[in-house]
Amino acid sequence: MRATITSALLLGFVLAIMALAVSPPALAKASEAEQQAQAKALQAAQLAEIDKATAPEVPLIRSAQAAEEMISNQSNAEGLSPLWTAVREGQTGRTTSKSPFADSFINQYDFMLIEQRPGWLSKALTFSLFGMIVVFAVFVLVNGASKLEKGFSGVEVRRWSNVDIWVHWLMAIPCILLILTGLALLAGRWVFADWLGPQGLATLAAMAKPIHDYMALPFALFGVIAMLRWMKHNIPAGYDLKWFTVVGGYLNFGPFKGQHPDAGFSNAGEKLWYWSFTLFGLAIIVSGMFLLFPEALSTSRTDALWALLIHASAAIVITGFTVVHIFMATVLSEGGMVNMVTGYCDENWAKQHHNVWYDEIKADGSIEYKTS
Numbered sequence: 001m002r003a004t005i006t007s008a009l010l011l012g013f014v015l016a017i018m019a020l021a022v023s024p025p026a027l028a029k030a031s032e033a034e035q036q037a038q039a040k041a042l043q044a045a046q047l048a049e050i051d052k053a054t055a056p057e058v059p060l061i062r063s064a065q066a067a068e069e070m071i072s073n074q075s076n077a078e079g080l081s082p083l084w085t086a087v088r089e090g091q092t093g094r095t096t097s098k099s100p101f102a103d104s105f106i107n108q109y110d111f112m113l114i115e116q117r118p119g120w121l122s123k124a125l126t127f128s129l130f131g132m133i134v135v136f137a138v139f140v141l142v143n144g145a146s147k148l149e150k151g152f153s154g155v156e157v158r159r160w161s162n163v164d165i166w167v168h169w170l171m172a173i174p175c176i177l178l179i180l181t182g183l184a185l186l187a188g189r190w191v192f193a194d195w196l197g198p199q200g201l202a203t204l205a206a207m208a209k210p211i212h213d214y215m216a217l218p219f220a221l222f223g224v225i226a227m228l229r230w231m232k233h234n235i236p237a238g239y240d241l242k243w244f245t246v247v248g249g250y251l252n253f254g255p256f257k258g259q260h261p262d263a264g265f266s267n268a269g270e271k272l273w274y275w276s277f278t279l280f281g282l283a284i285i286v287s288g289m290f291l292l293f294p295e296a297l298s299t300s301r302t303d304a305l306w307a308l309l310i311h312a313s314a315a316i317v318i319t320g321f322t323v324v325h326i327f328m329a330t331v332l333s334e335g336g337m338v339n340m341v342t343g344y345c346d347e348n349w350a351k352q353h354h355n356v357w358y359d360e361i362k363a364d365g366s367i368e369y370k371t372s
Contacts, residue, residue: 113305121312122187128316129183132323140331146250147334148348149258156344157358158368167226168340174219179319181208181215186312216292220285227278233265234274239356243268249353250332265357269328276321280314287311344370 160168183191184204193201239262246259248269261267266274290299290307299307330337335349350358361367 113302113309116309117186117312118189121309121316122190124316125183125312125319126187126191128319129179129323132320136323136327136332140327143250143252145332145334146252148346148352150348150352152335152346153348155347156342156370157347157350157361158343158370159339159345159350160343162343164229165340165343167222167229170218171222171226174215175223175318175322177211177215178219179315179322181212182312182315184208185212186315213292216288220288223277223281223285227274227281230266230274231278234271236271237264237356239263240268240271250328260352260355262356263354264360265354267354273321273325276317280317283310283314284318287314342370 185208188201188205188208192204196204243261243263246256246261248263248267249256249259249261251257251259287307287310290297291304291311293299294304328336329340333353335346336353339345347358358367
């Protein structure tokens, strides 16, 4: 009996010693595993909450970056992203990359710049194109075209040189292609996603991107040439203000009907178009160069975002004016379109719409008539 009790006591003592020897590491290990599991659960919950809050309003990249920033702000004691925290604190490394921004391991930029593209920029560009088309289509249906009061005379007067015609079309055709491809690239998801689907949208973007890049070069070249060549025709004059008060004489109703305000080679509306094109066109060209040649111009990611903001904002203005210009030349002004095709305008058209210019070339003898 005593032997049995003694054996039991010895066995209990041995087991107690073994428990004391083994339990601390095991408990520590279990505790560490539990902490890691809790940290991962916390990280997953944070990501889920951020995705839920931001997904309906901003791009996926915004949600991911917000999640990483929130995680990086957590205390290092929690074991969340120590590498991310170290890099944000300025630790550097080595790389074989020759890029001027190879040392920028993390993109540091204002989230607000990213949100402009899928936000108001895409919507404003869409309305600038389609909205202006609808407005002027309705206006033409209600008002009708501006007719020549005395009809066509059959006598044609030289208005544009052959060089001017080439410059115009080598600028205008790329401009139209840039507007259309720019719309696809900037606002494609907002305008075409429901019609084309993800695959169709990707195909559209793949087609639009090279066209946009290559058309930028002739637009920039001939756009600047046009600005320089036509500046002399677009100096503001005292009679330009009256042109605006009667809407150029293009309205066919009320007290505006039959009004033909004075105008030189360019009327006040054309001058407004010219200076808008010059100002915002240069903004498009300069910002576009930073986007098209980032390595040559050492464009940082933040600079690229600012360039995109300037580029798209200027494109919104140019797009609206382009729609107005096309409507005025092709539909609203009878006899206007032929000017930039043959270089000649009807003499009655010149007298009605550009009387100051016509009187000047008539007086100084520089008028040139078309001969058969």
